[in-house]
Amino acid sequence: MNIISKNLNQKEYSFQYSTEKSNPQRIDNFLAKKLNIPRNQIQKSIELNKLKCNGSIIRKASFLLSSGDIIDFELYIEQKPDLSPEKINIEYIYKDKDILLINKPAGIIVHPGTKNPKHTLLNGILNDFPEIKYVGNPERPGIVHRLDKETSGILIVARNNISFDNLTNMFKSRDIHKEYICLVKGILNPVEGTIDSPISRHPKLKIKQAIVKNGKEALTKYKTIKNINDFSLLKIQIFTGRMHQIRVHLSSIGHPVLGDSLYGSKNKILIKRHFLHANKIIFAHPINNNLMKFQIDLPKDLKTILNKI
Structure with missing residues (x-):
């Protein structure tokens, strides 16, 4: 040898x-x-x-x-995540001694991984709040849920281990209400509905997820906010947190998220990322149990797309 x-x-x-x-x-x-x-x-x-x-x-x-x-x-051999602090401009929409809420922009990975070992949102968070390095999973400290790289919107981060454990359990028990706004091609009929289809890794293309008979439970609700020409602006609520869940589910009913080249197709409208934004979250504070409710507007790039169509 x-x-x-x-x-x-x-x-x-x-x-x-x-x-x-x-x-x-x-x-x-x-x-x-x-x-x-x-x-x-x-x-x-x-x-x-x-x-x-x-x-x-x-x-x-x-x-x-x-x-x-x-x-x-x-x-x-996989590289270990690089958790070195980096100066990154982060918009914090709320912070206290237990949690942070961030308005994540599109185009940045939440935490380091095999293909993206550094220059992530977490590197910036650790620069601003170094103590989070010792919270929860040592490979992605403080992170209790994720958003895809090209998805923008609200992200919760735990600042201590009690908050981390409580938030993790709340996500598992579906006690956190999450809503998204997305734009899809076509007019949905019915205008609102529920997609209850199990999701797992695609049997052939490892970078994708797919509807798989014996996959993990995945539940998504959608409601049409308005129709704009031949497009539908949707409100999405998810009850499970599977990888690419919204994108897979909407693609499965023939209405992939606009700009999603992985689960849809190239479109004639100029959009540099998929039209998906986590705009609303409601949950009980992990320490004091106060009701926490946050909602943010669409970012400028997605507003521009709405004006174009």
């Missing part, structure tokens, strides 16, 4: 598979045993096109090996 170290986070392996057994072996099982690594780590490399056999990219972990095959494998 030849090993070539590219850097501290990445290794390349190149070797020839040989066996006297008559039954073919799956490539993921072989690599997992040979390199003593979990199969899900091999799957991540496959998703990144980092596994080849005889020069061809392998796209399925179930690929069967034959004696004499040449395997080229690049193991990608």
Whole structure:
């Protein structure tokens, strides 16, 4: 086995598979045993096109090996999130010693991850409130829920562990009322309704979610605010917090969010992100139980789109 170290986070392996057994072996099982690594780590490399056999990219972990095959494998080790404080202009719409409420702009990730290890909203929050570094999950401290990168609107952040635990439980028990505004192509009929369809990772495209029979429960309510030409401005309420839930559900009924290239299609209207804004939230304060109610307007870019159509 030849090993070539590219850097501290990445290794390349190149070797020839040989066996006297008559039954073919799956490539993921072989690599997992040979390199003593979990199969899900091999799957991540496959998703990144980092596994080849005889020069061809392998796209399925179930690929069967034959004696004499040449395997080229690049193991990608996930980078740990960079929680270094960064100066970022953040609009705080409310703050006390227990919680923060932020008006998140479109175009910024909420917290660091594999593909975005830094320059996130959380890096800016930690610059302004360093104590949050020790709250909740150490990889995304203080974060009790998320908004997609291109979604704007209200985000709650916990400033201490009691608030973190209480808010987390409130989200799980659906005690937090969340509303969104979105624009979709077409006129919805009926003008209001409920979408109750389970969601899970797309069976083929890993960057997407999809309606899957045995997926996790997902419940979304919509109501038409008004129709503008051949578009519908909707009020959305979600009762579960699945990844891309609103976008998946609206796409499933034939009305994807305007500007959503992942679940819809390119549109003729100039919009740099999808038209989805978290405009309202109602919940009991996690410490003193006071009723907290916040509502914000659409940002300028989305107002401009409404004027264009």
